[in-house]
Amino acid sequence: MNLRYRHAMITLLLCCMLLMLPGCASTSKDRVLETTKSQVELRSFQTRAFDTTDREKMLRTIISTLQDLGFVIDKADSLIGLVSATKLDKYKLRITVTVRQRGNSQLLVRANAQYNLKAVEDPQPYQDFFSALEKGMFLTAHAVD
Amino acid sequence: MAGKLKTILVAVVVPSILISGFTGCAPGIPKDALKLSETSLQDRQMQTRRYDGSSEADILSASAEVLQDLGFNIDESETKLGLLVCSKERDATEAAQVAASIAFAFLAIATGSSSSSLPIDKKQQIRASLVVKPGGEDNPGSYFVRITFQRTVWNTENQVSKIEGIRDPKIYQEFFDKLSKSIFLEANEI
Numbered sequence: 001m002n003l004r005y006r007h008a009m010i011t012l013l014l015c016c017m018l019l020m021l022p023g024c025a026s027t028s029k030d031r032v033l034e035t036t037k038s039q040v041e042l043r044s045f046q047t048r049a050f051d052t053t054d055r056e057k058m059l060r061t062i063i064s065t066l067q068d069l070g071f072v073i074d075k076a077d078s079l080i081g082l083v084s085a086t087k088l089d090k091y092k093l094r095i096t097v098t099v100r101q102r103g104n105s106q107l108l109v110r111a112n113a114q115y116n117l118k119a120v121e122d123p124q125p126y127q128d129f130f131s132a133l134e135k136g137m138f139l140t141a142h143a144v145d
Numbered sequence: 146m147a148g149k150l151k152t153i154l155v156a157v158v159v160p161s162i163l164i165s166g167f168t169g170c171a172p173g174i175p176k177d178a179l180k181l182s183e184t185s186l187q188d189r190q191m192q193t194r195r196y197d198g199s200s201e202a203d204i205l206s207a208s209a210e211v212l213q214d215l216g217f218n219i220d221e222s223e224t225k226l227g228l229l230v231c232s233k234e235r236d237a238t239e240a241a242q243v244a245a246s247i248a249f250a251f252l253a254i255a256t257g258s259s260s261s262s263l264p265i266d267k268k269q270q271i272r273a274s275l276v277v278k279p280g281g282e283d284n285p286g287s288y289f290v291r292i293t294f295q296r297t298v299w300n301t302e303n304q305v306s307k308i309e310g311i312r313d314p315k316i317y318q319e320f321f322d323k324l325s326k327s328i329f330l331e332a333n334e335i
Contacts, residue, residue: 056225056226059226060226060227060278063226063228063276063278064276064278064291067189067192067274067276067291067293068181068185068188068189069179069180069181069185070182070185070188070293070310071293072230072272072273072274072293072294072295072310073228073230073274073276074221074230074274075221075223075230076221076223076226076228077223078223078225078226083226085274086272086295087178087295087310088295088296088297088308088309088310089178089308089309089310090308090309091175091178091308092308093174093178113174113179115173115174115178118173120174122173122174124176125174125178125179126179128178128179128180129179132179132180132181135181
């Protein structure tokens, strides 16, 4: 067999193995604090302000909106203002929604979600969630700077 | 020699191209996952009943009682928001699947195939959240109870075989029949 041909084959083989390496440079532990978007960017599309101070009504509306969207509620806490829920529909979608006071006249609502094994870092699903919540609250969701 | 090298080459090249090409390309969240669907009003009606003349606390405790009757354990509760979360684990064997699996095993023996038996559903976890919501200005003095069920099913090889919300009207009807009896009130369908 041609020696040059063999060398070429082996070089190609090594190159292909190198292709697989980038994924090996980081360990799975690095994903504990990993995000693909910046903190500011994430907050901007995961957060909206509503012109109300009725925290309880907001939390109850979040719960009923999540039920409308097909979620089963996992946990709720009225003291710190949070609701977590899971949707199963051939996939697993988990969401946590928090509510906190902003100034004297507004509530800030923030949502974060994970789809199967990935964080949801696309603005559109959050936009969809907030427009469903707007309908439930009969209020407009304002973008927050 | 050349043949062997070729085999190794194929074994390494094809997966490496696949891996490098597909990293980060796992399918993302479906477009309608957080959108109100056309059936969401219908689902709400199926999953909700109105109860009059009782307090939120009484409805919650009657609900917990019914969930216990049905073998659920309560995992979480937040009475200030009218919430109960419960779950149970049960057998998931279905006669039709068992029959298919046996037929498959016979077929495998008959054809001399070495493939192992067909996995069948083995166990399931059923979860539900029940939420009591005051009727508000439109329905003073009444409360809406909404329950939603979902389940995860594992097969005999311990793989998840089903992951779904439960949308069977009969199940909801049966639950509310029991709840109505428990509250000693007539349930008013919304």
